Amino acid sequence: DSGVTQTPKHLITATGQRVTLRCSPRSGDLSVYWYQQSLDQGLQFLIQYYNGEERAKGNILERFSAQQFPDLHSELNLSSLELGDSALYFCASSVFGRNTGELFFGEGSRLTVL
Amino acid sequence: QQQVKQSPQSLIVQKGGISIINCAYENTAFDYFPWYQQFPGKGPALLIAIRPDVSEKKEGRFTISFNKSAKQFSLHIMDSQPGDSATYFCAASSYSGAGSYQLTFGKGTKLSVIP
Numbered sequence: 001d002s003g004v005t006q007t008p009k010h011l012i013t014a015t016g017q018r019v020t021l022r023c024s025p026r027s028g029d030l031s032v033y034w035y036q037q038s039l040d041q042g043l044q045f046l047i048q049y050y051n052g053e054e055r056a057k058g059n060i061l062e063r064f065s066a067q068q069f070p071d072l073h074s075e076l077n078l079s080s081l082e083l084g085d086s087a088l089y090f091c092a093s094s095v096f097g098r099n100t101g102e103l104f105f106g107e108g109s110r111l112t113v114l
Numbered sequence: 115q116q117q118v119k120q121s122p123q124s125l126i127v128q129k130g131g132i133s134i135i136n137c138a139y140e141n142t143a144f145d146y147f148p149w150y151q152q153f154p155g156k157g158p159a160l161l162i163a164i165r166p167d168v169s170e171k172k173e174g175r176f177t178i179s180f181n182k183s184a185k186q187f188s189l190h191i192m193d194s195q196p197g198d199s200a201t202y203f204c205a206a207s208s209y210s211g212a213g214s215y216q217l218t219f220g221k222g223t224k225l226s227v228i229p
Contacts, residue, residue: 002157031214042221043158043203048214055214090157094215102148103217105157 003027006091006106014114018079021109023091025072031055031095032074033103034066037088049074081113117141118206120220127227133191135223137204140185144206148217149178149189152201161202162189194227201225 003026013019025032034046036059045058049068060066063081068074078085088110092103119138127133137147148163164171164178164187171178177190191198201222210216 002159004157033217035219040221043219045216045218048210048216050212050214055212056210056216058216092157102160102163103158105159107155107157 002104002106004091004093004104004106006089006109008109009107010110010112012112012114013081015081015083017081017113018077019081019111021076021078021089021091021111023074023076023093023106025074025091025093026104029093029095029104030072031093032068032072033092033094034060034074034076035090035092035105037090037108038086043090046076078111081111083113086111086113117218118204118220120204120223122223123221124224125226127191127194127225129194129196129227129229131194131227133189133194133198133225133227135189135202135204135225136186137188137220138184138186139206141206141208141218142185143208144218145209146207146215147178147180147187148205148207149176150203150205150219152203152222154200158203191225194225196227196229199225199227 005024030051036044046060048056066076088108092105149161150158151161152158175192180187204220
């Protein structure tokens with residue numbers, strides 16, 4: 001158990017809809033990362049937050065947005081969903097400022113867009 | 115843009131054999147190279163990592179070999195076991211500013227160890 005909690009574990013929705021994925025980081029970790037995992041693209045970095053502030057952006061679509069709340073949990077919002085958005089979405093947390101290369105990943109949220 | 119190239123995509127190894135996964139990178143700003151292991155239905159978990167000032171790091175049956183001049187690194191799994199069957203990701207870390215570090219992952223290698 002990594003200590004990172006993600007909900008929901010599975011989500012099935014239709015094209016054009018909007019969903020919200022939730023992540024609670026490990027106790028004490030201020031930094032939260034979101035990754036998208038698909039079969040052909042591997043793990044793609046989407047966005048990082050530290051203590052409520054956006055710190056880095058990766059390949060995140062404009063239809064996607066995220067935020068980190070004062071209690072440090074984070075939400076990833078996906079809107080105007082397309083079939084190609086079907087993927088596993090992982091949240092990870094880390095000890096900010098230390099380049100240990102170690103991210104602690106949750107078990108992911110599997111999104112299926114029909 | 116694939117900054118970390120990983121091969122092979124899949125690997126089948128006999129129990130007791132050696133599994134070898136290779137990665138290459140271009141960005142010389144990368145300064146930490148972890149490997150992650152992912153079992154089905156789970157998130158990736160750190161397996162072993164190396165800094166570029168070290169050429170080899172060993173932890174149990176797992177060894178990272180690092181060649182800084184060639185910008186390549188590899189994971190060797192000795193005496194491979196069926197329980198090692200998983201997807202392995204190499205990664206490279208770099209400073210992304212404002213005290214933050216970012217991991218760039220390879221596309222993964224699915225390892226199957228057959229009895």
